[in-house]
Amino acid sequence: MEKNTLFDKIWDSHVVRSVPNGPDVFFIDKHFIHEVTSPVAFLNLEKRGIGVLHPDRTVGTPDHNVPTVDQDKTIKDKLSRMQVEKLRENCKKYGIELYDLGSDHHGIVHVIGPELGITQPGMTIVCGDSHTSTHGAFGAIAFGIGTSEVEMVLATQCIMQTKAKKMRITVDGELGAGVTSKDIILYIIAKISAAGATGYFVEYAGSAIRSLSMEARMTICNMSIEMGARGGLIAPDETTFAYLKGKQYAPKGEAWDKAVAYWKTLKTDEGAVFDKEYTFDGTDIEPMITYGTNPGMGIKIKGNIPTTEGMEGSNKISYLKSLEYMGFAPGEPIKGKKVDYVFVGSCTNGRIEDIRSVAAFVKGKHKADNITAWIVPGSREVEKMAHEEGLVKILEDAGFELRQPGCSACLAMNDDKIPSGKYAVSTSNRNFEGRQGPGARTLLASPLTVAAVAVTGVIADPREVF
Amino acid sequence: MAYDKFNILTSTVVPLPAENVDTDQIIPARFLKATEREGFGDNLFRDWRYDVEGNPKKDFVLNDPTYSGKILLSGKNFGSGSSREHAVWAIYDYGFRAVVSSFFADIFKNNCLNIGVLPVTISPEFAEVLFKAVEADPKTEVEIDIDKQKITLLSTGESESFDINSYKKENMKNGFDDIDYLLNIKDEIAAFAENR
Numbered sequence: 001m002e003k004n005t006l007f008d009k010i011w012d013s014h015v016v017r018s019v020p021n022g023p024d025v026f027f028i029d030k031h032f033i034h035e036v037t038s039p040v041a042f043l044n045l046e047k048r049g050i051g052v053l054h055p056d057r058t059v060g061t062p063d064h065n066v067p068t069v070d071q072d073k074t075i076k077d078k079l080s081r082m083q084v085e086k087l088r089e090n091c092k093k094y095g096i097e098l099y100d101l102g103s104d105h106h107g108i109v110h111v112i113g114p115e116l117g118i119t120q121p122g123m124t125i126v127c128g129d130s131h132t133s134t135h136g137a138f139g140a141i142a143f144g145i146g147t148s149e150v151e152m153v154l155a156t157q158c159i160m161q162t163k164a165k166k167m168r169i170t171v172d173g174e175l176g177a178g179v180t181s182k183d184i185i186l187y188i189i190a191k192i193s194a195a196g197a198t199g200y201f202v203e204y205a206g207s208a209i210r211s212l213s214m215e216a217r218m219t220i221c222n223m224s225i226e227m228g229a230r231g232g233l234i235a236p237d238e239t240t241f242a243y244l245k246g247k248q249y250a251p252k253g254e255a256w257d258k259a260v261a262y263w264k265t266l267k268t269d270e271g272a273v274f275d276k277e278y279t280f281d282g283t284d285i286e287p288m289i290t291y292g293t294n295p296g297m298g299i300k301i302k303g304n305i306p307t308t309e310g311m312e313g314s315n316k317i318s319y320l321k322s323l324e325y326m327g328f329a330p331g332e333p334i335k336g337k338k339v340d341y342v343f344v345g346s347c348t349n350g351r352i353e354d355i356r357s358v359a360a361f362v363k364g365k366h367k368a369d370n371i372t373a374w375i376v377p378g379s380r381e382v383e384k385m386a387h388e389e390g391l392v393k394i395l396e397d398a399g400f401e402l403r404q405p406g407c408s409a410c411l412a413m414n415d416d417k418i419p420s421g422k423y424a425v426s427t428s429n430r431n432f433e434g435r436q437g438p439g440a441r442t443l444l445a446s447p448l449t450v451a452a453v454a455v456t457g458v459i460a461d462p463r464e465v466f
Numbered sequence: 467m468a469y470d471k472f473n474i475l476t477s478t479v480v481p482l483p484a485e486n487v488d489t490d491q492i493i494p495a496r497f498l499k500a501t502e503r504e505g506f507g508d509n510l511f512r513d514w515r516y517d518v519e520g521n522p523k524k525d526f527v528l529n530d531p532t533y534s535g536k537i538l539l540s541g542k543n544f545g546s547g548s549s550r551e552h553a554v555w556a557i558y559d560y561g562f563r564a565v566v567s568s569f570f571a572d573i574f575k576n577n578c579l580n581i582g583v584l585p586v587t588i589s590p591e592f593a594e595v596l597f598k599a600v601e602a603d604p605k606t607e608v609e610i611d612i613d614k615q616k617i618t619l620l621s622t623g624e625s626e627s628f629d630i631n632s633y634k635k636e637n638m639k640n641g642f643d644d645i646d647y648l649l650n651i652k653d654e655i656a657a658f659a660e661n662r
Contacts, residue, residue, distance in 0.1 A: 016658045017651070022633025025651065027658055037550065039501035048645070054659065065499060079499035086501050130549040130573060146551035146577035148643065156648040158655055162631070164572075194486060195543040198572055228546060230572055294486050294546070314541050318485040411495040411548075420518065432490040432547060434513050 003272040005166050006235050007201050010141045010266070014124045016158060023160040029123040031058040031153045032109045033096070035083040036065060036413070037128030041151035042090040052094040052154045059118060060091045061099040063108045064129075065413040068376055068403035071101045080414065094154075107379020107405045110134040110347035114218065115381050117247025121236035121263040126153060131347045131429065133224040136233035137217035138240055139266045141201070143231035164230045165199050165275040168268075170206035173282035178463040180357070181216035182349060182427065182446035184208065185223045186288035186298045192278065194296030198228030200276065203268060208282035209234060214243040215353040222348045223429050226295035235267040287461050290431045290444040291334050293322040297431070299334065301449065301461040307331045325433055326441050327421075335459050341424035342373045342454045343436070344400075344447055346410035349427035350378030352385045354447040358400075359391040361451040361466050367399035368457025374416065375400045376408040400454070412437045425453045469582030471641040475563055475610045476620070478535035481600045482527055487540055488547035489574065493556045495548075506552055507559030528560075532604045536563045539596055543567075545574025554578050564610050566617065568593045579634050580643060586610060586617055592626045595619065612638055 004012075016025040038060070045051065052058065065080040075081035084101070091098040099105045105112050110131055113119040121139035126132060130144035149159045169188060189196075202224050209217070217234050224232030241260055244250045251259040290298045291305045299305065305323070307330045308316055323330060328337075344350070344358055355377065367373045375395055377383040383405055386392050392402055409416040410428035412435070418424040420439025427450055431442040443459070452462040497509040515526050522529040538557065544567040545553065554577045557565065564584040578585045588596075599606050599619055607620045612635060618625035630638070637643065648655070 016655055019633045019647075022631050025648065025655070027655070027662070029662070036498050040503050040551075043502065050649070064495075077499075082501055083499055128549060128551075130547065144549035144573055146549055146554070146573065146580060148551060148577065148580035148645075152645055152648055155645055156652060156655055157659060158648055160633075160644045160647065161576075194546060195569060195571070198543070198569070225547075225573075228543070228571060294488065314483050314485055317483070318541065321484070411490075413495045413498065430488075430490070430547060432488045434494055435490050438494070438513055438518060 003269040005268045005272045005274065006139065006203055006233060006266055007141065007166055008272070010122055010124065011163055019160070023162045025158050026161045027124065027158050028126050028153050029057065030118060030125045032113055032125070032127035032132070033058060033060045033087070033150065034064055034109050034127070034129065035062040035087040037147050038090065038150055039083060039086045040147050041154055044151050045154060050155050052096065054157045055095040057157060058096045058154065059099070059113070060087055060096055061106060061109050061112055062087055062101060064407045064411065066101060066406040067414050068406050068408050068416055071404045077414070104380055107381065108347045108350060108407055110222065111350060111378030111382065114138065114214070115247070115379060117244050117250035120244065120250070120259070121240060121266050126159065130225040131222050133229070133231040134218050134222040134347055136221040136224065136231050137214060139233055139236035139263065141231065141233065144225065164201040167197055167200040167202045167229070167276040167278070168274045169202055169204050170277070170279045171204070171208040171282050172206040172279070173208055175208055175282050175285060178287055178448060179285050180446040180448055181212050181219045183285055183288045184282070185220045186290065186295070186444060187285045188280065189223065189227045189295050190288065190298035191280070192227055194226060194294040195228045196296070197224065200229050202229045202232040204232055204234050210237065213353060214239060215351045218351065219348055223295065226429060236263045287446065287449050287463065289334060289425070289449060289459065291326060291328055293325055293431055293433050295429065295431060295444060297322065298444070301335055301459065304331055304333050305329070335461065337459045338423065339371060339425050339453050339458060340422040341418050342371055342450045343376070343409045343424055343426040343428065344374070344450055345376030345378065345408050346428035347378065347407070348429040349447050350376060350382065352382045354427065355382065355386050355391055356389070358447045358451045359394045361448060361462070362398040362400070362455060363394050365398055365455050367454045370457045371454050373400040373454045374403060374409060376403045376416070377405050379405050409436050411435060412440070418442070425450050425459065469641050470563070472563065472582060472584055472612050472638040474612070475536060475584070476607055477537045478533070478605060479537045479539045479596065479600045479608050480527055480533045480535055481597055482538060482540045483597055485541035486543045486546055489545055489550050489553040490547055492545070492553040493550065498550060498552050503555055505559065506556035507561070510556040510560045536561060537608055537610070538562045538565045539593070539600065540565060540567045542569040542590065544570050546571040549573045549577070551577045551581065554581055554583050558583050566593070566596065579638070582638065582641065584610065584612065584638060586628045588617060588626050588628060595624055
């Protein structure tokens with residue numbers, strides 16, 4: 001019998017037809033849309049005089065440019081307001097479900113999909129956002145697409161895609177104290193580089209991955225794109241089923257049993273071949289932080305910024321340019337450097353578990369005077385739970401400012417910008433130049449590390465602080 | 467939507483030797499607020515091109531009158547990061563019709579092919595040849611022939627072939643997009659959807 005990977009099984013079952021010497025016509029089960037990458041797609045549908053083929057397979061929410069204060073009021077920024085209004089208009093016109101600002105399930109698209117149980121194993125899921133890879137944590141093929149493809153999905157529920165190559169990354173062994181799934185993924189990206197998985201779809205496997213909660217698995221799959229991968233996925237298991245059971249859109253009763261029986265078949269066959277494999281030892285992984293301007297530039301917090309030894313040509317020029325932007329020198333330690341802002345949030349680490357872990361560590365402490373601390377829940381549901389569990393009180397007592405759900409300072413489309421030249425230690429996913437505001441300097445780390453930085457005011461290893 | 471047909475492009479080259487040029491550099495997120503597709507070229511490479519007051523930075527290549535053309539030559543891993551198609555719209559709107567690099571990010575490459583910008587992947591060695599030639603003579607021309615899948619430095623005749631699948635090649639040559647194809651097989655898609 002043919003040995004297939006999990007990726008093959010889901011992919012092959014969604015191919016409508018293969019174009020000779022071309023891409024596959026690939027069927028999409030679920031499509032998420034937001035206000036920034038959808039308006040031109042709808043506009044083009046209108047120009048072509050065609051409608052939305054399966055409105056029930058698309059779900060919308062405004063997240064990228066929404067303000068994180070006064071969400072009950074009219075959005076002040078005119079362009080942002082127009083985009084959000086366009087989304088409302090389009091969803092209404094075509095009968096697409098919208099989780100609007102103020103609704104109980106508003107939030108970042110990659111947080112609410114799983115939360116509502118829309119995201120399920122075996123599905124194909126796309127969205128005009130590269131962090132769609134998050135949904136792969138459920139054993140789905142999920143990836144980001146461009147606006148032309150958003151238009152294709154709306155019009156035909158299909159896109160034209162060439163099947164990616166297959167990579168497996170296995171992480172075995174037990175994780176040390178203070179080491180989170182964010183550290184795992186930053187470690188992997190540092191090892192294989194920001195372009196190391198370009199052309200591949202990644203399956204994460206191994207005992208260290210299996211031991212993670214769904215929230216933690218989502219953090220890993222979320223950042224697959226940061227090493228160039230189209231997406232990443234993890235085979236569903238009891239942890240996945242337990243998370244989904246009872247969720248609003250999860251199957252119920254008999255349909256649930258049937259679904260679980262199918263989901264249990266969603267795994268890579270023993271002996272299936274990958275185009276590339278990496279194996280890492282979980283016990284080698286320590287709290288990580290980035291020091292440069294792409295997510296592959298990560299080191300152990302207790303390590304030193306690499307020297308230029310062995311670098312030459314444009315590689316060395318790009319490296320030095322990156323350090324100059326960050327205000328760091330090759331070879332120096334990163335620990336102890338002064339920080340101005342901390343940001344807890346985003347589709348990478350804006351879920352309840354992340355907020356719980358920060359709250360548990362800062363309880364009874366206070367942020368350092370030089371730190372501005374923002375905490376932005378990934379969704380209304382997360383915000384509600386944080387209130388009910390008393391986490392908001394703990395965080396506010398510690399000097400954190402709680403804002404309303406949205407993408408916020410991860411990409412700074414709204415007013416949540418880090419000022420030029422300032423340092424932010426952030427739980428988000430990208431440390432590109434200007435990502436958190438023009439001139440802003442971003443260091444990516446786990447929520448635990450962010451908590452340690454908030455309290456000490458400098459870059460710190462969480463294991464040494466708490 | 468339909469775009470200009472791409473057959474043979476002969477042009478001078480704008481060199482950008484940086485590596486890992488991400489889509490946040492190509493078009494920063496704060497310029498993604500439009501609800502239409504036009505005008506993004508003004509903010510192409512915004513923060514490399516202009517200072518905070520909006521004055522052009524003299525040392526950036528797009529502000530250097532020495533260089534112009536419809537071909538952007540860049541360092542490896544071009545277009546990484548966000549899936550924003552706005553990055554390609556900005557490149558197209560500015561006037562580029564091809565981007566040449568030794569390595570492209572996946573989503574960016576797809577987005578290019580969907581709106582009629584040709585991504586041309588060449589070897590790191592040939593990229594080096596092109597960078598040097600453009601540096602030595604900014605008026606030097608490069609020819610990209612999509613039918614022959616060949617890129618040539620006209621001054622020396624040095625050339626290299628590049629990959630593109632025949633489906634996308636036909637699309638680029640005719641200015642077709644994928645929706646045209648998909649709409650033509652809508653019954654087949656409907657039958658497939660029926661069984662899901």
